[in-house]
Amino acid sequence: xxxxxxxxxxxxxxxxxxxxxxxxxxxxxxxxxxxxxxxxxxxxxxxxxxxxxxxxxxxxxxxxxxxxxxxxxxxxxxxxxxxxxxxxxxxxxxxxxxxxxxxxxxxxxxxxxxxxxxxxxxxxxxxxxxxxxxxxxxxxxxxxxxxxxxxxxxxxxxxxxxxxxxxxxxxxxxxxxxxxxxxxxxxxxxxxxxxxxxxxxxxxxxxxxxxxxxxxxxxxxxxxxxxxxxxxxxxxxxxxxxxxxxxxxxxxxxxxxxxxxxxxxxxxxxxxxxxxxxxxxxxxxxxxxxxxxxxxxxxxxxxxxxxxxxxxxxxxxxxxxxxxxxxxxxxxxxxxxxxxxxxxxxxxxxxxxxxxxxxxxxxxxxxxxxxxxxxxxxxxxxxxxxxxxxxxxxxxxxxx
Amino acid sequence: xxxxxxxxxxxxxxxxxxxxxxxxxxxxxxxxxxxxxxxxxxxxxxxxxxxxxxxxxxxxxxxxxxxxxxxxxxxxxxxxxxxxxxxxxxxxxxxxxxxxxxxxxxxxxxxxxxxxxxxxxxxxxxxxxxxxxxxxxxxxxxxxxxxxxxxxxxxxxxxxxxxxxxxxxxxxxxxxxxxxxxxxxxxxxxxxxxxxxxxxxxxxxxxxxxxxxxxxxxxxxxxxxxxxxxxxxxxxxxxxxxxxxxxxxxxxxxxxxxxxxxxxxxxxxxxxxxxxxxxxxxxxxxxxxxxxxxxxxxxxxxxxxxxxxxxxxxxxxxxxxxxxxxxxxxxxxxxxxxxxxxxxxxxxxxxxxxxxxxxxxxxxxxxxxxxxxxxxxxxxxxxxxxxxxxxxxxxxxxxx
Numbered sequence: 003x004x005x006x007x008x009x010x011x012x013x014x015x016x017x018x019x020x021x022x023x024x025x026x027x028x029x030x031x032x033x034x035x036x037x038x039x040x041x042x043x044x045x046x047x048x049x050x051x052x053x054x055x056x057x058x059x060x061x062x063x064x065x066x067x068x069x070x071x072x073x074x075x076x077x078x079x080x081x082x083x084x085x086x087x088x089x090x091x092x093x094x095x096x097x098x099x100x101x102x103x104x105x106x107x108x109x110x111x112x113x114x115x116x117x118x119x120x121x122x123x124x125x126x127x128x129x130x131x132x133x134x135x136x137x138x139x140x141x142x143x144x145x146x147x148x149x150x151x152x153x154x155x156x157x158x159x160x161x162x163x164x165x166x167x168x169x170x171x172x173x174x175x176x177x178x179x180x181x182x183x184x185x186x187x188x189x190x191x192x193x194x195x196x197x198x199x200x201x202x203x204x205x206x207x208x209x210x211x212x213x214x215x216x217x218x219x220x221x222x223x224x225x226x227x228x229x230x231x232x233x234x235x236x237x238x239x240x241x242x243x244x245x246x247x248x249x250x251x252x253x254x255x256x257x258x259x260x261x262x263x264x265x266x267x268x269x270x271x272x273x274x275x276x277x278x279x280x281x282x283x284x285x286x287x288x289x290x291x292x293x294x295x296x297x298x299x300x301x302x303x304x305x306x307x308x309x310x311x312x313x314x315x316x317x318x319x320x321x322x323x324x325x326x327x328x329x330x331x332x333x334x335x336x337x338x339x340x341x342x343x344x345x346x347x348x349x350x351x352x353x354x355x356x357x358x359x360x361x362x363x364x365x366x367x368x369x370x371x372x373x374x375x376x377x378x379x380x381x382x383x384x385x386x387x388x389x390x391x392x393x394x395x396x397x398x399x400x401x402x
Numbered sequence: 403x404x405x406x407x408x409x410x411x412x413x414x415x416x417x418x419x420x421x422x423x424x425x426x427x428x429x430x431x432x433x434x435x436x437x438x439x440x441x442x443x444x445x446x447x448x449x450x451x452x453x454x455x456x457x458x459x460x461x462x463x464x465x466x467x468x469x470x471x472x473x474x475x476x477x478x479x480x481x482x483x484x485x486x487x488x489x490x491x492x493x494x495x496x497x498x499x500x501x502x503x504x505x506x507x508x509x510x511x512x513x514x515x516x517x518x519x520x521x522x523x524x525x526x527x528x529x530x531x532x533x534x535x536x537x538x539x540x541x542x543x544x545x546x547x548x549x550x551x552x553x554x555x556x557x558x559x560x561x562x563x564x565x566x567x568x569x570x571x572x573x574x575x576x577x578x579x580x581x582x583x584x585x586x587x588x589x590x591x592x593x594x595x596x597x598x599x600x601x602x603x604x605x606x607x608x609x610x611x612x613x614x615x616x617x618x619x620x621x622x623x624x625x626x627x628x629x630x631x632x633x634x635x636x637x638x639x640x641x642x643x644x645x646x647x648x649x650x651x652x653x654x655x656x657x658x659x660x661x662x663x664x665x666x667x668x669x670x671x672x673x674x675x676x677x678x679x680x681x682x683x684x685x686x687x688x689x690x691x692x693x694x695x696x697x698x699x700x701x702x703x704x705x706x707x708x709x710x711x712x713x714x715x716x717x718x719x720x721x722x723x724x725x726x727x728x729x730x731x732x733x734x735x736x737x738x739x740x741x742x743x744x745x746x747x748x749x750x751x752x753x754x755x756x757x758x759x760x761x762x763x764x765x766x767x768x769x770x771x772x773x774x775x776x777x778x779x780x781x782x783x784x785x786x787x788x789x790x791x792x793x794x795x796x797x798x799x800x801x802x
Contacts, residue, residue, distance in 0.1 A: 017457055051477075057417055059484035066487070069495050070480035073473035077451075080470035084459035087466070095469050099499045100544045121544070144500045144521070 003168045004126070005030055008040040008136065008158035012175055013232040014078050015045030023173075023232065024085040027131055031091060036126045038165065040136040040158040041082060043074025064109035065145060068138075072098065072146045075135035075154075082133050093131040096121065098138040098146065103157070105139030105147045111287050112139055112147035114156065117164040134161065152205075152213020159216045163223035170225050172212060173232035178239030179204065179211050182255040182398045186391045189402055193239050193253060200253045201227075201241045203346040203380040217241065251356055252347030255398045257390050259341045261291065262314040263372070265306040266321060268298050268332025276305060278328050279321070286320050288313045292342070292375040292384060302332065306373065308384060311338065340372065341390040344382040345397060357381045363400035369393050403568045404526070405430055408440040408536060408558035412575055413632040414478050415445030423573075423632065424485040427531055431491060436526045438565065440536040440558040441482060443474025464509035465545060468538075472498065472546045475535035475554075482533050493531040496521065498538040498546065503557070505539030505547045511687050512539055512547035514556065517564040534561065552605075552613020559616045563623035570625050572612060573632035578639030579604065579611050582655040582798045586791045589802055593639050593653060600653045601627075601641045603746040603780040617641065652747030652756065655798045657790045659741045661691065662714040663772070665706040666721060668698050668732025676705060678728050679721070686720050688713045692742070692775040692784060702732065706773065708784065711738065740772065741790040744782040745797060757781045763800035769793050 007030070009023050023039075031037045043051075051070050055062045062070075079095035086093035102118035125132045136154025139147045149156050155172055162170035179201065182190040196204075198221035205214040211229055220227050220241065230238025269275050276295065283290055291308040298304040309317050314336060321334055343364075350356040360381055364371060369392065373384035385393055407430070409423050423439075431437045443451075451470050455462045462470075479495035486493035502518035525532045536554025539547045549556050555572055562570035579601065582590040596604075598621035605614040611629055620627050620641065630638025669675050676695065683690055691708040698704040709717050714736060721734055743764075750756040760781055764771060769792065773784035785793055 020458065054477075054481060055484055058420065058481055059488040062484040063487050066480045066483040066495060069483070069497075070477060073476050073480075076473050077454075077470060080466045080473075081454060081458055083466040083469070084455055084462040087463050088459040095466060097469075 003034075004036040004038070004165055006038045006040065006158050006162040006165065006167045006170045007173065008154055008171065009042070009173045009232055010154065010175075011042040011045050011048070013173055014041055014082065020082055020085050021089075024082060024089055024091075026232070028086065028089060028091050031131055038122065038126070038132045038134060038161055038167070039082070040134050040154055040161060041075060041078040042136050042154045043071075044078050044081075047074045047077065068109045068146050068148045071148050072135070072138040075137055079133040079135050086131055086133075091131060092129065093133055094125050095133040095135075096125075097135045099140050099144070101134055103134075103139045103160075105141055105149070107141040107143070107145065107147065108287060109145075109147055111150040112141070114139060114149070114160050117160055119164050122161075122165065149215075152216060155213050155216035156219060159219045159223075159225050159227070162225045163219065167225070169228060170220070171228045171230060171238075172216075173230060174211060175231065175233060176211065177231045177234070177236050178229050179241070180254065181252075181402055182394055183257070187255070187395050187398045189398060191402070194237070195240045195242065196253050197348050198241060198243060199379055200346050200348055203344065203377065204254055204256050212241070251349040251353050251359075252345045252401050253349075254346050255343070255394050255401070256346065257341055257343045257394050259387050259390060260311050261308045261340055261342050261384070262311050263306060263308050263337040263340050263384065264314070264317055264321075265304060265335040265337075266329075266331050267304050267335060268300075268302040269305060270330050271297075271301050271303050275303070275329075278324075279305060282320050282324055282329070283309075283317055286316055288317050288320070292373050292382060294373050294375075298332075308340070308342070308373070314338065339387045340384050341387040341393075342382050342384055343390065343393045343397065344380055345401065346380045348379050350379055350381075359400060360397055363396045364393055367392055367396035369396070403434075404436040404438070404565055406438045406440065406558050406562040406565065406567045406570045407573065408554055408571065409442070409573045409632055410554065410575075411442040411445050411448070413573055414441055414482065420481055420485050421489075424482060424489055424491075426632070428486065428489060428491050431531055437531045438522065438526070438561055438567070439482070439531060439533050440554055440561065441475060441478040441533060442536050442554045443471075444478050444481075447474045447477065468509045468546050468548045471548050472535070472538045475537055479533040479535050486531055486533075491531060492529065493533055494525050495533045495535075496525075497535045499540050499544070501534055503534075503539045503560075505541055505549065507541040507543070507545065507547065508687060509545075509547055511550040512541070514539060514549070514560050517560055519564050522561075522565065549615075552616060555613050555616035556619060559619045559623075559625050559627070562625045563619065567625070569628060570620070571628045571630060571638075572616075573630060574611060575631065575633060576611065577631045577634070577636045578629050579641070580654065581652075581802055582794055583657070587655070587795050587798045589798060591802070594637070595640045595642065596653055597748050598641060598643060599779055600746050600748055603744065603777065604654050604656050612641070652745045652750060652801050654746050655743070655794050655801070656746065657741055657743045657794050659787050659790060660711050661708045661740055661742050661784070662711050663706060663708050663737040663740050663784065664714070664717055664721075665704060665735040665737075666729075666731050667704050667735060668702040669705060670730050671697075671701050671703045675703070675729075678724075679705060682720050682724055682729070683709075683717055686716055688717050688720070692773050692782060694773050694775075698732075708740070708742070708773070714738065739787045740784050741787040741793075742782050742784055743790065743793045743797065744780055745801065746780045748779050750779060750781075759800060760797055763796045764793055767792055767796035769796070 105112035136157040227241040505512035627641040
């Protein structure tokens, strides 16, 4: 069996944890499996690098930031290879250049374009555990790139797909995917299985276990994922195409405080206005979430949408840059103290009234809804950030 | 003009020093020069990496050690690029893989085999300062390697040769090459010029300003070196093929405590014994220095030689491994508390009696000589390490 295992930064934060991961991997290796391990940078090392950089240049060139970031995972894989060697198991560390993990040139937010599996296969054939730097890639010009948030998960899934791995295990510090955040919702319970689509919605809505890009890729290439804890041996949650129905309408309740609302007020009511607005943002790699368009005063229209908090400043700057030319509007409002609360579940497709049930729970809890967005298997509302935990609990109690 | 500038770890140890180096480089850049900068890892970062590694594995695989080491210089060049950017000058950082700085696969002690200058030239043409990681390379299989001690100097000289640079400046924390170590010899004075051969002997004998591999390469490709301080603007010492005679017999007095003596006693007196002994050591990349062979008792012979202290254990182990087969001998003795003291100077070629003058100085100071080695432009003696400073002063006073 070929197994790809991914461990995050906290799992390799110090010597003890590095050896813990080493032993877990060696266990699978000694059963005769081929083992590929994807690692993130150690603990807070990335934060150290960021503060070093910002101290020198508050606005460092993105190419150089990626050049700096990529040393973090290289440190992790080299130290892990040493740990495995000391346990008597041959291992080899490879970074993005050595694997030939090709990406676009969008520094800080690059997309994988191809993986050369030859070197990895050769190393596996010589019975080595192969340790690969997560999060990073190289572009066509040999520049280092990084994949952005959750990038190491994406690396693991992409490797599992390219190598036709039998399993891709994503190790975290929780036992799997829960119906709600167990730190805030006492009744939250672990799911045994969840579909890609449900996981996708949970991921994109701040459930925080897996990044949506990695789930998208797993779905596209049909890579079976297992989300499990690096701290114990419980079974975890399997993410796959179809799961057996468990009689529940929804799989989970997620919240996300890393969100901000932008309202563009008084846009000219002409064709192409929305296209221009979101095209400008896309060109700056700004992901837009819930979008709401309404009729404004005097033949104008208003468009509101949410972005990640990190992108707020750049999004507003981008709009302001085009206000006098292609994006004539009255004003741009922003709101930062907002949060998204979502319910997700394949079950809701065949069960009308799920959204209404959620709204009822919020109404009963006295929470005002600012925006609503729905998909086939998801309902998301935007509320005041201060009510987040209360809202999640109210909704969770309503459904579970 | 194309200038290659190399700065060591102390020159980039913190933010202030990074900016100091950035400004020095920008000064040359703004005069219209093409500037290539070679950097070492920051201050004590390499030591941090070594202790991280040793904590995990006291005997880490050399390939993985190099994988770990190479992050140090990558950090330096990335941060330097950010510093230059903040000063409004475009810079690009390149590591060994991006330059395509090819080496042999001798991890920890690799030799450069070729440099691809295309990327560097392209970046220079677009008027960027090009920042290159010293000390590191990649082998044919894309593994990272390091060049061993003084590796960054070698990187700088090799780049200067490959790029046909007009000048190669090696920045250190002293003003140039001195007739003796100014910290220990009050009368030591800075040399304006020195030949490659003299510098070679000084470097290989522990004068510590330049590593011999870099000087050898400079001599072979006729790269004019300037050794100067990064802390002030004094002229430094020019290293080149021929210098004007200054009427002094010798250029400098050097000492080296990083040495140990090995005596192989009672070897069979047969042809090929010395060859076998030193061939075994060479295969383990152990550099041997002063060699002395003498007739032993009962038709045997003794061979003594010196190695760097770091290599002592491995050298002895290598000999022991072959004692029962190809290297029959009575015993292997070692001595660690020894030091080499040398005088170097092209002037001594045409002046007999220079060696005698040195021995006289040592005799007057009451210092016993354990071994002697001479070349055309150098006399080296091995003495007790405790007398090193005394010996250097005595010899320096005799000649200057």
